Amino acid sequence: MTTTGDVRRPTRGGREIAMALPWFDEREVVAAAAAVQSGWVSQGARVIEFESAIADLVEAPYAVAVSSCTAALHLGMVAYGIGPGDDVLVPSLSFVATANAVRYVGARPIFADVEPRHHNVTAATLEAALTPATRAIIAVDQYGTPADIEPIRALARRRGLALVEDAACAVGSTYRGRPVGADSEFAAFSFHPRKILVTGEGGMITTGDAELAERLRRLRQHGMSVSTFDRHHEHRPVMEQYLETGYNYRLTDIQAAIGVVQAAKLPSMVRRRRELARRYHELLGGVPGLEMVTDPEHGETNYQTFWVMLPDGYPVSRDTLLAILKRYGINARHGIPCAHHEPAFSDLDPVALPVSEHIAQQSILLPLFHNLSDDDQQRIADVICGVWADPRSFLD
Numbered sequence: 001m002t003t004t005g006d007v008r009r010p011t012r013g014g015r016e017i018a019m020a021l022p023w024f025d026e027r028e029v030v031a032a033a034a035a036v037q038s039g040w041v042s043q044g045a046r047v048i049e050f051e052s053a054i055a056d057l058v059e060a061p062y063a064v065a066v067s068s069c070t071a072a073l074h075l076g077m078v079a080y081g082i083g084p085g086d087d088v089l090v091p092s093l094s095f096v097a098t099a100n101a102v103r104y105v106g107a108r109p110i111f112a113d114v115e116p117r118h119h120n121v122t123a124a125t126l127e128a129a130l131t132p133a134t135r136a137i138i139a140v141d142q143y144g145t146p147a148d149i150e151p152i153r154a155l156a157r158r159r160g161l162a163l164v165e166d167a168a169c170a171v172g173s174t175y176r177g178r179p180v181g182a183d184s185e186f187a188a189f190s191f192h193p194r195k196i197l198v199t200g201e202g203g204m205i206t207t208g209d210a211e212l213a214e215r216l217r218r219l220r221q222h223g224m225s226v227s228t229f230d231r232h233h234e235h236r237p238v239m240e241q242y243l244e245t246g247y248n249y250r251l252t253d254i255q256a257a258i259g260v261v262q263a264a265k266l267p268s269m270v271r272r273r274r275e276l277a278r279r280y281h282e283l284l285g286g287v288p289g290l291e292m293v294t295d296p297e298h299g300e301t302n303y304q305t306f307w308v309m310l311p312d313g314y315p316v317s318r319d320t321l322l323a324i325l326k327r328y329g330i331n332a333r334h335g336i337p338c339a340h341h342e343p344a345f346s347d348l349d350p351v352a353l354p355v356s357e358h359i360a361q362q363s364i365l366l367p368l369f370h371n372l373s374d375d376d377q378q379r380i381a382d383v384i385c386g387v388w389a390d391p392r393s394f395l396d
């Protein structure tokens with residue numbers, strides 16, 4: 001417990017602490033170099049290998065690699081035939097790509113609120129946002145915390161809606177004892193450096209539907225009936241056909257080579273993050289009313305992000321605390337803003353989402369990555385506890 005009496009005095013300056021860093025070592029370097037040396041750098045054998053590594057981790061029947069999670073979400077909208085005149089329910093409290101994917105196909109995002117403890121949409125918050133034109137739901141596992149997806153799936157079935165799971169941050173998280181995405185009809189993952197498993201840019205779709213997987217493989221490469229890789233390995237000349245309007249959403253073999261190495265590290269990455277999260281809970285437990293990200297009842301998070309919510313009684317504002325942390329070399333961040341307040345969506349009908357708005361105002365994301373040291377984590381906690389105990393000595 002940190003009280004006014006025994007609070008540690010942090011020292012200013014010191015080494016910068018990053019917000020997030022990928023866990024790379026010589027193995028990723030060697031794998032990427034081998035892809036370059038092979039001469040095959042676009043989608044090829046290494047992409048196939050990476051897809052099967054992710055299918056194994058997620059325990060999903062099919063995995064389709066794409067160039068980003070945003071591309072995956074776009075393909076979800078295309079594959080389910082969403083278009084102009086259709087509404088799609090999305091959380092406003094999400095990275096803006098979730099709502100943008102709806103726009104790409106000319107449909108309208110309808111923003112749903114989230115629940116206050118785990119910051120995810122629920123069947124109830126989605127149901128409250130339903131419109132007569134609603135055709136689909138994009139449910140997000142925010143910051144890796146699994147959404148309670150079964151009741152959402154039941155709602156989608158009842159209403160005849162398509163369900164896309166934006167699991168951008170959630171590879172390695174679990175839902176009811178199984179990996180997130182294991183039972184999803186369409187789950188989309190991201191391998192951007194801000195996530196846990198990193199390929200630079202990159203994404204993956206997992207599904208249990210063989211036909212959907214085959215269509216997605218076609219859509220990611222211009223609608224071609226046969227991949228360049230397969231054509232190359234045929235002994236006879238193959239004439240491809242273009243069956244529908246597709247996209248260039250391919251992952252490269254250089255990225256996939258890095259992904260194969262990262263996939264093997266995922267269990268230890270999750271273990272380390274859960275350790276660091278437990279320690280944050282200990283170090284910050286003395287600040288009264290400070291809420292911290294934790295496991296929901298229905299699953300375990302991979303702690304892709306460690307957020308805290310400042311209580312009403314905290315002595316300085318969220319933005320002042322961020323500025324103080326910065327002076328101590330600590331790169332914390334404000335939580336994600338609400339999409340419904342962004343200029344990009346100002347043409348939509350105004351909507352009040354009190355829980356999302358409160359979270360967007362009060363949340364801070366603390367540094368969390370595989371090689372965050374115990375000392376650095378202590379420094380971060382010392383500032384947050386110190387400001388609580390004696391704010392004046394931090395405000396000069």
Ligand SMILES: *Cc1c(COP(=O)(O)O)cnc(C)c1O
Nearest residue numbers: 068069070095097168190191192
């Ligand atoms: C990061 C993120 C995305 C976008 O992922 P990219 O791979 O960068 O396109 C989409 N949705 C959510 C919830 C995210 O956190």
